[in-house]
Amino acid sequence: MQQQSAGRGLRIAAWVLAPLGLVLVLGAVGGIVLGGGLDGERFTVRGEAMRPTYSPGERLTVMQVGEGEIRRGDVVLVSVPGRYGNAPVVQRVIGLGGDHVESRDGTRVLVNGKEIDEPYVMRDKFAPAGAPTYDVTVPEGRLFLLGDHRANANDSRYFLSEQSGSVAASDVRGRVQDESAMSLWPLALGAFGALLTLVGVGLGIGGYVAGRRPGARMR
Known part of the structure; x- marks a missing residue:
């Protein structure tokens, strides 16, 4: 039962982190395309x-x-x-x-x-x-x-x-504006988003595996 709860918790965390990471990655890509987010x-x-x-x-x-x-x-x-x-x-x-x-x-x-x-x-x-x-x-x-x-x-x-x-x-x-500094934020945002996505995917896999273990099911 504890393993089943742990697996469910991991999957919930994955559902939150993975989409958030993807949103950040897409935002970073948009910032780069639009010139690093500078609008002046x-x-x-x-x-x-x-x-x-x-x-x-x-x-x-x-x-x-x-x-x-x-x-x-x-x-x-x-x-x-x-x-x-x-x-x-x-x-x-x-x-x-x-x-x-x-x-x-x-x-x-x-x-x-x-x-x-x-x-x-x-x-x-x-x-x-x-x-x-x-x-x-x-x-x-x-x-x-x-x-x-x-x-x-x-x-x-x-x-x-x-x-x-x-x-x-x-x-x-x-x-x-100091464009050399301003242009770094999309890269940093993209890297953080990619990290969140990977962590979310990893938690999702971990949650799925934990939920599939024989000991995770009630007998």
């Missing part, structure tokens, strides 16, 4: 301003983000009226509204008096002769943006007469 604006990098982080010709996925969700260090796609021929550009958020941003030597950047760590900046061509210095307070509702390739980026440093070089947070079209 696609943008092609055209210039050198964001090297080495992003190179010309690289395709990026940009997801919409609320103005209040923008953080320092984010890479954003902006369309600034009157700049860059009104074409969208990708730049990095250095300062938010109210931040004091300065660079006294054109290289090191301080935000609110603290030098920030910038491992993303291209160092071999970091600061050409005559790199602009600046000492600004970012107006509320606006952002101070820089390119990662400081020697070849036409960013907030060159528009200081226009509200301290800042751009309106409302000009942000979206945040650039």
